Amino acid sequence: MNTLEIENLSVEVGGKKILKDITLHLPGGETMVFFGPNGSGKTTLMLTIAGMPEYKVTDGKIVFNGEDITSMKVDERAKRGLGVGFQLPPEIIGVKLRDMVKICGGKNPREDLTREESELIERFNLGDFINRDLNSGFSGGERKRAEMLQLLAMKPVMLLLDEPDSGVDVGSLRLVGRELQNYLDSSGASALIITHHGNILEHIKAETACVMMDGRIWCRGDPGEIYDNILEKGYRGCVECEIRHPGEGL
C-alpha cells in the first residue's frame, strides 16, 4: 500500500503558481529523495504535504495512509503520523527542548522524561541542551539533531525532511543519518527527503530519487544514478536529458 498518494497537485503561494500538476506515489516503508535547483518547488511540495497554511492547493489531492488530508490543518496531519523536519526551525523563547520532546510524544511538557526519551536524547548527544530554549544559540548541527530528536519522539508514519544535510557538521550528519535509518528500518516508516548536496545519501538508503524543476517532477530513478548525473552535468544536464520519466507511476 502507498503511504502517500499525490494526484495532479497544483499549489499557489501568495497568488503565484509554484507546483504544477504533480503526481507522486510513495509506497509504505520506502524512502524517496528530492533533488532540484533552488526555487524548483521542492520545499513547497514538502510544506504543502505538511499542511502549512500559506501553501494553497488549487487543484488535486493528497492522500495519506488512505485518507484525504488535502484540507486538514497542520496539527491534524501531525496527529496522523506526518513528521516534518524543517530546514530552518525557529527559536522559541522559554520553550525548552525537553518540553518539545514531551509535546512530540503527545504528553504534558511538565511530565518527567521516560527512560526511553532520556536514552533518545543521549543518543543525539543533546543531554546538555534539554533545558535550553529551543534552538536558542544552537549551532547548525545541534539544530538538525534537535529536529531529528523531536521527530523520532513523534514516532511518525512518514517523515518529511527539508535538507537535513545542509549547514551541518560531518559528525552531526552521520549521527542524524544513522538514527534516521535505524528508525526507518525498525518502524517501517516512509521518508521523503530534500537534499541539495546529496550528502545524506552516504548515511541512508533511498529507493528512489526525483528531480524537480520549475514546479514539476522532471525525472525519477535510481538515487545513485541521478545523483552522479547531476554531479557530472548539473541540472542543465537534466533539462537536456532525453531519458526523463515524467509521470510514470510517480
Next chain:
Amino acid sequence: MNEKKKVSSLTELPHGILEAAYKSGIDAREEERSGTYMYVDHSRVLSHINERFKGKLELLDTTEALKKYSWLEDYYWGLIDADKDEYTRRVDEKFGGYFLRILPGAKIEFPLQSCLMISSSGMEQRVHNIVIAEEGSEARVITGCTTHPDAKSGQHIGVSEFYIKKGARFNYTMIHNWGEDTLVRPRSVARLEDNSTFISNYVLLQPVKDLQMYPRVLCEGENATAGLNSIVYASRGSGVDIGSGIEFNAPGCRGEIISRVIALEGSRVTARGIIKGNTSPAKGHLECKGILLDDSSIIHAIPELVGARKDVDLSHEAAVGRIAEKEIIYLMSRGLSRDDATSIIVKGFLDVDILGLPEDLQRAVREILDKMAAGM
C-alpha cells in the same frame, strides 16, 4: 478600623486569609523559609524568624524599629522624598510595614517570606518597608501582595527603601496578585555600595485596575551590580504603568533590565526602562519585549539610555508585536492545536527562567505561578 488579631504561626490564621496568602506564595509550613512577615490591612498579624536564623536576621515593624533605633532616622525616607507625590505623603502620615536587617556577614540560605494583604473592600493599605543588607550579607525575600477574595476593591501604597552595603547580595522577588479593582502604588529605591549585588524580580499575572511603579536602583559604590526583571500578564482591562531604572554613579558598575509583557482583553501597559551611565566604565543592557494577543490592547515600550561619559557601554532591545506565526505553526507541526501552541509560547515568554533565581527559589516561584496560572 479593626485591628487584626496577632498570631504566632501561620496556621492560626483564619482559613480565608491563609488561603489567600498561600495563593500569593506564602509557604504555611515555613520549613524552607528563614522567617515570615504578614501584614493584613493595617495590622501586622505575624512576624517571626526561624530559630536557626536568630541572630542573623532582624525583623520588626518599621514603627517599632524607629522607636528602638535612633540611627534608623538616617535611613527612614533616606532614599525617597516623603513629599514626592500624594502617595508618599499619605504613607508619611500613617503607615505599617517591616524593617528587615540582615546582619554583617550573615548568609541566609532560605528566603524570608512576606505577605501584604488587603482583606476588606475599600481599604487603603499603606506600608513603609526598610531593608538593610549589612556588609557581606546574603539574603533573599519573596513578597506576595494580594487581595482577599472577599475584598473587591482597595488601594495599596507601599514605600520600600533598600540599603545594600559593601559586598552584600540581596534578591527581592515580588509577586502581585491583586483584586481587579485595586489601585497600586509602590515606591521603591535601592542604594548599592561597593561590590554589592541587588536583584529585583517582579511578577504580575492577575488583572489589576491601576498599577503604577518605577523602582530605581542607585549604584553608588564601585563594581555594584543591579538586575531588574519583570514579567507582566495584563488581562481583563488592566492598567499597568511599570518601569525599572538603574543609575551608575560609580565606576565598574553593571546592570540589566529585562521586561516581558503580554497584554490582552483591553489592557494598557506602559513598559518603561532607563539606564543612566553617569560614570565609567559602566555596562548596562535593557531588554523590553511585549506580545499583544488581541487588537484591543496597547503596549507602549519606552526604553531610555542616558550616557554621560564616553566609556559607558549601554544598549537596549525592544520589540512589541504578536506571536510569530511561524512559531505557532512549528508547534502545530508537532501535533499541538493552535490554542495549545499559543498557550505554550505565552507561558514560555513569561518563563521565570529570566529571573535568574537560585534553583530552590525558582521552584517556589514556579509553584506559585502555576497556582495563579490555573485561572489564566
